[in-house]
Amino acid sequence: MAAIKRFFEKRKLDVKFKKAGGGHRLAEDSPQRKVPSDASSRPSTPRRQGPPETGQKAAEAALARIQSAQHGHPGGSTPAMRARIKREMEEEKKALEKAEAEGAASRSVQSEIVQDSAPVLSVIFYKCPEIGEAILPKSEMEAYIHEFLLNGLAEEPEMSSALMIQTLNKDREKVKVCIETLAKYIDNVINHPDEEKYRRIRVNNKAFQERVISLKGTEEFLQAVRFQLKTLPHEDHEEDFYVLEDEAASDIDRLKGIKEVLAMAEPIKPQLDRSIKVFHPSSSTTASKFNIPNEFYAISPEEIKKEQLRRNEAVEKLGMLRTKAMRERDEQRELRKYRFTLLRVRLPDGIILQGTFRALEKLSALLDFVRENLVNDWMPFLLSSSTGEKLLEEDLTLAELGLVPAAVVNFAWDPTVMAEVTAQQGASASSNILKPEVAALIQQF
Template identity: 35%
Template structure:
């Protein structure tokens, strides 16, 4: 089965599972509106265990890379445990030294933190907190690419599939290669054409489409993928009385495809999903001072942001009025909406940081799962603490980063629930492979 057919088969299974869930017996008991509320059972002190984040499969190593890896493993085997522990101790010692320096430079760190909402020039990448926002597309490959590059890759991939699955692929091309409004109008028009044929297959007026027709010209003819769908449905372009027409015959319908299936594909096709990569980094305290974000984190371009801020400043100066609490809250909400993604850093008691990229509408529970997946002991009970929100509890897990105003970047403190204060600064909390990601200064 081709990737395109697998995509639609999966969509059909998801729709069936959702329908079964709605009609099944898993909806729970009903509750009368005027019935007294039942008290919730007392909550247990034990923390809910979240499923650990599963890293994606990587591409197969080349022969040269495999040989280099084997050589590196051989060198590691020759070392004794004392040498390895010394390297871990060196990381801890470096973190402690930098923590001391950080305390002496609080004023400088505070000044740099104020620059977190400003963008940097493209040539000054060394001051950015991360290189950008990256995604993977499971339907195509496990490569990590920016969203714009994936749009190009997805378009290339879909056009390559036209020869084998023209109808189903055409439906996906309409969604993925055109603006949303244009795609929605086109799909609605195509569904009307095909349903007329299904209900009236012998009526001549439904078996032909004049290509100079205003509706067809505006909503179908120049939309990528639309003519491919009609061709798969059995339409063929001919000239009649000096005008181009599309004429339908059942014999020209694509093999193993019927009109109801094509209508269903038009209704259920969607943009091929991308998965946001966390872009995990492990940082020393001095590196954690870099808080400037790349342009990918913003909904608007840097020039648009600067212009909007200037207009707001001028409007405030002209009005010469005090802002009420409601006005300040609205202004704050407008500022928060400038961002698509958030950079979350978690500081451990030993001075190391982990950093990950999140969508602004992801939940606190997603951050907890991310942190848990990085721990050497994933069963360790812990709590995250944010400066403006305090300690996160079970009741906060469904809140989004946007709700908690933890954007565009935020710092959370890691607190192990069962580790005593005197020893928590000397423990290694992260997996060994993540400790190897500590960046060189």
């Protein structure tokens, strides 16, 4: 784990230096930062944009890695291999550029969530503190992570490619089989370094095609191990093989280290950004007005209405009594309708704290969100629904508590503790509830 932590810290530092821009002489005037003309119209919480020229940087980094490997290991590729790698890098570049374009398009089309001139939340944002400070829509965050991994191939190919396998492939069972298969290849070489058959992998082998090469990042990993793609005689014809030469196969310590890296690597997962907002006190009617975008739904609102209509018609037509099992199925179906929820917490002074959550997050996540924004985060408090019902079961999901796709909940200090604190500190104990940096975000509905 220490090796993975060092990898992330080093890569984040590299990203910071790259974003710092070019230098200038001490005798020259410092370059002026350009401020966009529409800066005043942006939301109070700025969103970091993805790195420019993503596809080109990724391709250049991968090319540098390949050229470095070739220089260090002569005869490591054929003209056909170089042509294939170049073609694949161009495809990666196009894919990343497409993802960025889609993300930019999604930002340009705003979808109002709260009415009465409230600030707009156009899309769901994500962050990934492990690799940087960027806060981006999902498609752009995925492209940002992909670029981060590609840029690491030149300097740390083993770690980067292992993380690519874990991160870029969604089917966890296939990833598990792939990792086990690659580890077996390495074990075979470690246990039989002088036997040629264990240092060759036939590309057209069915198991290799299904378990390994069909997953993203595996070619990069094989190259990091120093397997070289070669065309060799096989039976009565020629076929492509990944071959580990004598020198690479004899470095047992290095192979053991690579296997350990492969076993330790875990997927880089973007986290949902809370998109925190703070609003001045307003009426209950205003605070309860939501216009939720389709992105919050697992299925479209139109499909939900049609499903509900069909269900009501079926019940009326058949006049049937609904069993407990039928009710439970309906409840589970209701819970799966929503992916996200927008929650507003009304504080004792009327100020409203807003955040975005996954519908299947537990109540404990909402409690943590509130607590981390309080000045006195040690003081116990209670949350209750708009109907006055106390929210106490921390292991229940927000969907199970009925707090989807949007809801307003009320905050109250624990009365016993609050009475003791007020007796010692006076009325000032409850005057400033939110941390200063959070309170500074306050805006009108």
